[in-house]
Amino acid sequence: MEGEKKNIFFSLTPILYLVLFILLFRFVFVIPYPHPFALCFAGILSYLQRYHRNFKFLQSAFRKNLLSVFPAMEILFFVGILIASWAYSGVLFTMMQIGTNLIQPKFFLPSLALVSAIAAMVSGSSWTTAGTLGVALMGVSQVLGFSDMMSAGAIVSGCYFGDKLSPLSDTTNLASSLTHVPIWKHIRHMLKTTCISFGLAVFCFYLLNLCVWDPEGKELLPNENQLSLLLQKEIVLWKLIPVFIVFGSSFFQLPVRISFFLGIVSALVFPFLDNSLSLGVWNSLVFGYQSQTGVETWDQFLSGGGISSILPTEFLIVTAVWFGAVVEGFGYLNEILLRIKTWAKDKFDILLSTMGTSFLLNLVTADQYLSLVIPARAFRTLAEEKLIPEKDISRALEDSGTITSPLIPWNSCGAFMASSLGVSVLGFLPFAFFNLIHVFFTISLLFYQKFKIKSS
Structure with missing residues (x-):
């Protein structure tokens, strides 16, 4: 019956289907991207399990959920284009140079968390920080020889700590408004637990850094020649203008998509001034930029982005x-x-x-x-x-x-x-x-x- 109260295990079956199919596709069929298949199969089986319900409920819920994530999907397109444009114009390379010069390897992982936290707190957006500064920091990680997984974990930790305590953050303002708590009162109340957690996290990153980095100076660098070559390259500071534009516009609470659009346009000004802007830029923005510096680590970091990615x-x-x-x-x-x-x-x-x-x-x-x-x-x-x-x-x-x-x-x-x-x-x-x-x-x-x- 429509109003019949179902067993709790019956209500949890969609999630059980999801977990089952993810495990099945990842470890049995070894499909590279199991989650879309698992989500689809779990949704179809759950739909068949309740075929007696009116189809309009499904349509209404799908429309509502799609509208809620559509802004995120739109921003993702801008991020793909932004990464490609920054790689094409040399912005990412400049950020990688500065990061390599400033961040000390023996404090690398905790530094990633702290730098990401400060940037997210200033911009009010974990997405802006990860899509710009985070990408450059991942390049520094590759040059220094640190694990991508460890570095990404440190960046994500910093991004969400800073986002959580920023008065400019959309989620912080949303939680505050939903419960009718003034924004600064909400942030002060979160400080009591959040700072303890982040302090423990930074300490864990420091311990992890000690485990992967030789304190006696035998650096774990597999790319020492590439690192020395990178440090010898002249840093073009004016190529950081798009970075300041993105974070500056975020500070003035412009929508994220506007910030990213300004970052894309300002980055493409550089190849235009250098007379290096060609039709290849459009190919890079759509299909991703292909770096050809001749240095494997640099090319691996600088290649990518674009809508297709x-x-x-x-x-x-x-x-x-x-x-x-x-x-x-x-x-x-x-x-x-x-x-x-x-x-x-x-x-x-x-x-x-x-x-x-x-x-x-x-x-x-x-x-x-x-x-x-x-x-x-x-x-x-x-x-x-x-x-x-x-x-x-x-x-x-x-x-x-x-x-x-x-x-x-x-x-x-x-x-x-x-x-x-x-x-x-x-x-x-x-x-x-x-x-x-x-x-x-x-x-x-x-x-x-x-x-x-x-x-x-």
Whole structure:
């Protein structure tokens, strides 16, 4: 029957299908990109499981979810073009030169996290930081011989710490507005836990750096000749103008797509002034730039970008939207939320439920904004009844919704980070220390407070 209450395991079957197919395609069939196939198959099976439901529910949910991720998909196109234009005009090479000169190898990984954090806090955007500065830092990582996965994990950690505490961040402002908490009050409340988590993460990166870097000076550089050649090259500082334009426009709260557009146009001015602008630039913007410096490491870093490079990511997001539409449109999600709300009895249950729901929505809707909006609506009334401070709810939303979004391969944030940094989500996930530590720390803190009150 339409209103019949289903078993919780029945409601969780779409997620179980998803996990099963991802494992099957990755380890049995060894398909390079298993997630779109897994998402499609899980969505189709879930749809067939509830074939009796009206098709209009599926259409409505798909349209709503697609509209929610469409801005992210649009920005991805700009990122692909931006990377290609910066590589073509020499902006990325200049950033790589400066990074190699300034960042000390013995503090490399913690430096990546700190630099990314500062940039994200200034720009208010983890995406802007990862798509610009993060790309250059990955090039520095390759020259110095550090693992791409470790470096990407450090960059993601810094990006999301800075984004979380920036008054310019869209997710920070969204969580604040949804719970009617003033933005600075919301940020100050997050500082109590977020700074501890980030401090632990930076310390972990320092320890990891010690493990991979010989403190006695026997540098782990496989590319020492390439490094010395890079350091001898003259740094053209004026090629950093597009970088300042992008971060400056973000600081003035211009939309991200506008910032990236200005970065693209300003970068293409350089080859125009050098009389090196040709029809090849359009080919680079669409199909990616092909570097031919003759140095393998440089070419590996400088080649890429373009619209074609982000098409697999766009396809992944669309399939995730389809899966989320099935889960939401056919009532699976509502049943899970109903069970969660029934289970939540006290303040700590509600905060844990808010975090769990945010993570679940990141998992099934592929959009971090929905992972903030839906739990805020679902638990707002319940929180008021239990006299829970609004700032606790706003912090719980960010502690899970914002933090876990880049750790899910088919989420728009995870797909963006993987596409920009050139490392799969599952590759950098074990090294995203801040994200992992913070989720564990906040959940442990809630359990500690709950049992402390019960025992007193």
